[in-house]
Amino acid sequence: MAFSHHLLVTLFFSAFVVGGFAQLTPTFYDDTCPNVTTIVRGVIKGALKTDPRIAASLIRLHFHDCFVITALEDACPGVVSCADILAIAAEESVCLSGGPSWPVPSGRRDSLTANRTLADEVLPNPFMTLDELKTNFLNNQGLNSTDLVALSGAHTFGRAQCQTFSRRLYNFSGTGSPDPTLNTTLLETLRKICPEGGNGSVITDLDQTTPDAFDNKYFSNLEVEYGILQTDQVLFSTSEADTTTIVNRFSADQNAFFDSFVASMIKMGNIRVLTGNEGEIRSNCRRVNGDISGVSSGGLVAKY
Template sequence: MEHRSSFLLSFLLLLLLLNSASAQLKQNFYQNICPNVENYVRNAVEKKFNETFVTAPGTLRLFFHDCFVRGCDASVLLASSSNNAEKDSPIGQTLAGDGFDTVIKAKAAVDNDPNCKNKVSCADILALAARDVIVLTGGPSYTVELGRRDGTISTKSSVHSSIPLPTFSLDKLTSMFSATGLSQTDLVALSGAHTIGFSHCARFTKRLYGFSRRSSVDPSLNSNYAKQLQQACPKNVDPRVAVNMDPNTPRIFDNNYYKNLQQGMGLFTSDQVLFTDTRTTKLVNLFASNSTAFQQAFITAITNLGRVRVKVGSQGEIRHDCTTVNLRRDYMSFHRREEIDTGRC
C-alpha cells in the first residue's frame, strides 16, 4: 500500500509539473516579439521539402526524439566536440540529417529579420517545423503552442532508456508514454506518424530471419508482405538500405498506417502490436475507418507531446546557434559547458 501511494504521489507531481509548464505555453507567444515567425519557418520548411521529401519524416522524427529524451527543449540539436551529445548515440545516429538541416535553415530565416534575431527558441522552431511537414504531406493543420526555451544539456547516455524501440511490447510502450504524461490513445495516434518515412533494414530484420525456434518469420507479419521485405532486405544487406514504413502511400500523411496494421503489415513489432493486442485493437480499427477521428486524436496527441517537460520563463535559454549553447560558445568545448550547466566544476 505504501509503495502504491508513493507511485501515485509521484505520478500526480509529474502531472502537476506538466500542467504548470504547458500553462505557460501560448498559441500567440511571439505576436509582439516576432509576429511573422510562423511564415518565416513555414517558407523555409517548404523550400527544404521541395528539395527532398526526407525533410518531412526526418523533421517529424527529430521532434519526437527531442521531446522524449529531455523534453521539448531542442537538446537533440546540440553538437559535441567529444561526441557525447544525444545525436551521437546509436539511436541518434539514425536520425536523418535533413531534419537537422531543416531546423537550422528555419532558424536562419527567422534570425534574418533583425526584430526576431535571437528571440525565437530552437525548440519552438522545431515544433513549428514538425507541424509544417505534416501539412505539406497532406496531414492536418493545427495551432502550435509556443514559448519553449532551449536546453543546455545533451548526453548520449540519456537516449537509449528514453526512446521507444521497434521491438517493444504494448506494456513497454504504454509505460514509456505514461512516464511522459501521454496516454495510450496518444501512443496509438502518434504511432500513425509512421504513415510517412522509411526505416533501415537492421531495425526490423529480426522479424524476417530466425525470429524464434518455431518460426523463422514473425507470424504476425502478413506472409506476402514478409516476402516483399525479404526481397528488399536480404540477409547481410547493406546497412544503408531502407524501406518505406507504409508500402502503399509512403509520402502521404493519411490513416493508411492503421489499415496496414489490420492486414499484418506493420513494419515494426511496436507497430503491429497495436493491432494484435486487444487493448488497442479498437483504436486501430477506429482510426483505420475514420480519417477525421485519427486526425483529431493526432492533433491532441502531438499537442500533448509538445508540452512534455518544456522549459519556460527564465529556464534554459534562447540559443543563438541551435547546435551549441550560448555560454562562452566561441572557445568552450561542449563537455566543459555541460560540467558548468550541471554544477560538476
C-alpha cells in the same frame, strides 16, 4: 537523402527536457516575431520541393535545422527557441504533407545541457512489446493508449532501416522463423530489400501504400499485417489489447485520427519543457551556447 527512423517523441525530448508540465500559448511570438510560422513554413516548402521525404524527418527531429534558424535570425534574431522551431516545423511538415494543421503552443526555452542519456531512457526501441511500449512511453510520460496509437500514426510517412526490423524477417524472438504477425506478401518484399546478413542501413518505406502522404493508411496497413516495425504491428496484433480498437477506429475515420493526433501532439508538447527565464535561446540548435567542443546537444536523438 536517407534518414534513419526516429519515433515522434524525439521532437519533444532532445532540445528541451527538464522541468514539469508547462503552460504554453500559440500567441507567444505575436509581438516579438509575428511571422515565425510563415518563415518556418517557407523553408519547409522549399525543402519539400527538393526532397518530399524531409517531412517525415522533420517530424522525427532529424533535419538540418540550421536552414530554419538562418531564416529566422534574419527576421528576429535571438528570439525564437530551437525547441519552438522544431515544434512548429513538425506541424508544418504534417500540414504540407496532407495532414491536419493546428496552432502550435509556444514559449519553450532550450536546455542548457545535452540529454542523450535521458532521450535514450524515454525513447522506445523498435523491438518492444506493447506492454514495454506502454511502460516506456506512456506510464513514464503521463500519456494514454490513444496518444500512443495517434502519435505512432506519424509512421504514415518516413523510412526505416533494415536493421530495425530484419529480425522479424528471419529469426523472430530466436525462433528461427519470421514474425507470424507479418503479412507473407510483405515478408517476401522485405526479404528482397533486406537479405539476411545484408546491409542493415538500407531503407524502405514505413507506409508501403502512400509513403509521402500524411493520412490514415498506416492504420489500414496494420489491419492486414503490413506494419514494418514490430512496435507498429503490436498496436493491432497484440491479443485483447485496447489499442486494436483504436487502430480500427482510425483506419475507418481519418478525421478521428487527425483530431486525436493534434490533441496528442499538443499534450506531448507540454511535457518537460523549460519556460520563462529557464534555459536559453540557442544560436545553434545542435549545441548549447558557448559550447565549442562540437558535441551536439539539441540535435541529439536516439536512433533506431
